[in-house]
Amino acid sequence: MHQKILILDFGSQYTQLIARRVREANVYCELHPYDVTPAFIKDFAPQGIILSGGPASVIEKETPRAPQIVFELGIPVLGICYGMQTMAAQLGGRVENAVIREFGYAEIASTEHGVLLRDIVDHTDPDGRNILDVWMSHGDKVEALPPGFQVMAFNAAAPIAAMADKTRHFYGIQFHPEVTHTLQGRAIIARFVHEICNLGHDWNMPDYVEESIGRIRANVGNDQVILGLSGGVDSSVAAALIHRAIGDQLTCVFVDNGLLRAHEARQVMGTFANHLAVKVIHVDASRIFFDRLKGVADPEDKRRIIGREFVEIFQAESAKITDVRWLAQGTIYPDVIESAGGKTKKANTIKSHHNVGGLPETLHLKLLEPLRELFKDEVRELGLALGLPREMVFRHPFPGPGLGVRILGEVKYEYAELLRQADQIFIEELQHSGWYEKTSQAFAVFLPVKSVGVMGDGRTYDYVIALRAVETQDFMTANWAELPYSLLGKVSNRIINEIRGINRVVYDISGKPPATIEWE
Numbered sequence: 001m002h003q004k005i006l007i008l009d010f011g012s013q014y015t016q017l018i019a020r021r022v023r024e025a026n027v028y029c030e031l032h033p034y035d036v037t038p039a040f041i042k043d044f045a046p047q048g049i050i051l052s053g054g055p056a057s058v059i060e061k062e063t064p065r066a067p068q069i070v071f072e073l074g075i076p077v078l079g080i081c082y083g084m085q086t087m088a089a090q091l092g093g094r095v096e097n098a099v100i101r102e103f104g105y106a107e108i109a110s111t112e113h114g115v116l117l118r119d120i121v122d123h124t125d126p127d128g129r130n131i132l133d134v135w136m137s138h139g140d141k142v143e144a145l146p147p148g149f150q151v152m153a154f155n156a157a158a159p160i161a162a163m164a165d166k167t168r169h170f171y172g173i174q175f176h177p178e179v180t181h182t183l184q185g186r187a188i189i190a191r192f193v194h195e196i197c198n199l200g201h202d203w204n205m206p207d208y209v210e211e212s213i214g215r216i217r218a219n220v221g222n223d224q225v226i227l228g229l230s231g232g233v234d235s236s237v238a239a240a241l242i243h244r245a246i247g248d249q250l251t252c253v254f255v256d257n258g259l260l261r262a263h264e265a266r267q268v269m270g271t272f273a274n275h276l277a278v279k280v281i282h283v284d285a286s287r288i289f290f291d292r293l294k295g296v297a298d299p300e301d302k303r304r305i306i307g308r309e310f311v312e313i314f315q316a317e318s319a320k321i322t323d324v325r326w327l328a329q330g331t332i333y334p335d336v337i338e339s340a341g342g343k344t345k346k347a348n349t350i351k352s353h354h355n356v357g358g359l360p361e362t363l364h365l366k367l368l369e370p371l372r373e374l375f376k377d378e379v380r381e382l383g384l385a386l387g388l389p390r391e392m393v394f395r396h397p398f399p400g401p402g403l404g405v406r407i408l409g410e411v412k413y414e415y416a417e418l419l420r421q422a423d424q425i426f427i428e429e430l431q432h433s434g435w436y437e438k439t440s441q442a443f444a445v446f447l448p449v450k451s452v453g454v455m456g457d458g459r460t461y462d463y464v465i466a467l468r469a470v471e472t473q474d475f476m477t478a479n480w481a482e483l484p485y486s487l488l489g490k491v492s493n494r495i496i497n498e499i500r501g502i503n504r505v506v507y508d509i510s511g512k513p514p515a516t517i518e519w520e
């Protein structure tokens with residue numbers, strides 16, 4: 001049993017980051033909606049609670065409140081932004097519309113009341129006051145302190161920019177410590193969990209590996225498990241972990257759908273089957289995929305067809321193995337959070353992300369998802385701890401539909417071959433120049449349009465390749481990467497010189513939003 005923090009989510013854009021920061025302080029935490037039941041909170045038995053920010057306004061009626069039990073358990077509570085405002089309102093203070101709203105950088109002076117901000121400082125002002133550079137995003141502010149509280153920090157826009165009741169260990173901060181713009185944010189979160197909640201550093205990878213292996217063994221017993229192995233980070237780490245736990249009871253199914261990157265099949269088989277001695281069934285289904293995709297140009301239709309075909313292959317393969325009771329997946333914590341949000345939010349479907357999650361009932365398999373609690377960088381750390389090669393653990397994510405959504409319109413074998421070569425050149429050059437690690441995701445896109453060129457004094461009429469490279473934390477928003485012109489020039493030269501059929505290369509300079517990372 002780990003010591004743990006409960007984070008109640010009021011709908012902030014940054015709630016996941018709060019969880020990340022707590023984990024980075026080596027403390028286990030979970031994120032749940034603000035309206036969980038009192039019984040849930042009791043059972044969860046947290047050593048501290050964090051209330052997140054949120055878009056609503058405490059001033060309006062019918063807006064979210066923290067379950068009252070949060071303030072009755074005798075444990076520390078930290079309210080961030082909306083979390084602070086609702087704490088103030090619920091405990092007898094007052095919240096008003098702010099005259100001056102703050103969005104972005106702000107300075108606050110701390111009074112050092114309570115332990116949370118004591119000695120945490122960016123600089124001092126001419127009056128000798130401790131100043132923190134913080135990031136704010138609010139239109140409301142706490143106007144009157146609840147009984148028992150004192151001001152912990154202030155500025156002109158928010159005379160109560162932070163407040164504390166040091167007897168009950170209730171803290172409220174108007175700024176966001178979870179975003180990196182708040183320079184001392186990490187230190188503040190660490191202060192809260194270690195010194196105010198008195199939690200140790202009991203969340204670390206080596207312990208996690210052992211615990212997780214124990215849990216997998218206890219769950220699975222003597223059953224057989226199958227896992228769809230893509231060669232991506234998540235399914236690879238899941239495979240390595242489960243294999244460590246149950247060895248030969250695990251069978252991986254790696255589907256070559258003809259839409260993989262260059263040498264992917266060889267690499268995956270090399271690492272897993274040869275190096276780690278994991279049982280991997282290599283299903284060469286490229287012909288089936290190309291057949292099914294013939295004449296289909298609509299991106300959503302393509303995604304659906306590819307997703308359906310994956311499921312059929314899985315079903316066929318699992319039927320060939322006796323005693324399979326479990327389907328293992330590389331589901332990670334952001335997937336869990338996002339699909340929970342997806343049930344309640346009325347979100348627009350931009351793309352239906354392919355996932356083997358939609359397996360038919362007739363498969364009758366239980367789900368084994370050992371990475372459900374982990375963030376991507378924790379998954380990477382786990383991969384390294386399990387001995388997976390760095391190139392595998394740190395590779396960019398690759399979507400399930402693969403090159404199928406990077407060939408615009410109809411997918412043809414000929415296009416896939418051209419794209420594979422271009423993508424390989426781009427990735428090679430990024431790696432040589434040190435830019436692969438500086439970008440979050442990079443790839444080539446095949447445009448099935450022809451343009452005129454001149455090569456060796458002759459006319460060409462060939463296809464176009466677009467290059468895409470982005471920097472992002474969470475893949476929800478992204479900036480295009482400012483790759484050096486010299487690097488782009490070299491990649492362009494190589495693609496046009498080395499690949500017959502391509503005579504023009506362009507670079508995608510669109511952010512997300514308004515564009516998405518993949519072109520389809």
Ligand SMILES: Nc1ncnc2c1ncn2[C@@H]1O[C@H](COP(=O)(O)OP(=O)(O)OP(=O)(O)O)[C@@H](O)[C@H]1O
Nearest residue numbers: 228229230232233234235254255330397398399400
């Ligand atoms: N070619 C494939 N063969 C078998 N299973 C696959 C294949 N492609 C995708 N999958 C399954 O679909 C799941 C979702 O793919 P996704 O790309 O989200 O994760 P990943 O490949 O494990 O990691 P990453 O996000 O780093 O690419 C994978 O975990 C895997 O189980």
Ligand SMILES: O=c1[nH]c(=O)c2[nH+]cn([C@@H]3O[C@H](COP(=O)(O)O)[C@@H](O)[C@H]3O)c2[nH]1
Nearest residue numbers: 352353354397398399400401475516517518
């Ligand atoms: O497993 C996946 N199955 C999919 O169908 C899929 N579509 C997009 N992606 C990846 O998700 C991230 C965001 O992509 P978009 O900005 O294009 O939506 C990027 O990292 C994309 O590569 C997918 N991953």
Ligand SMILES: NC(=O)CC[C@H](N)C(=O)O
Nearest residue numbers: 053054081082138139140
């Ligand atoms: N970021 C937040 O939590 C904002 C809280 C509240 N909606 C405000 O504008 O003050």
Ligand SMILES: [Mg+2]
Nearest residue numbers: 230232398399
């Ligand atoms: Mg993948």
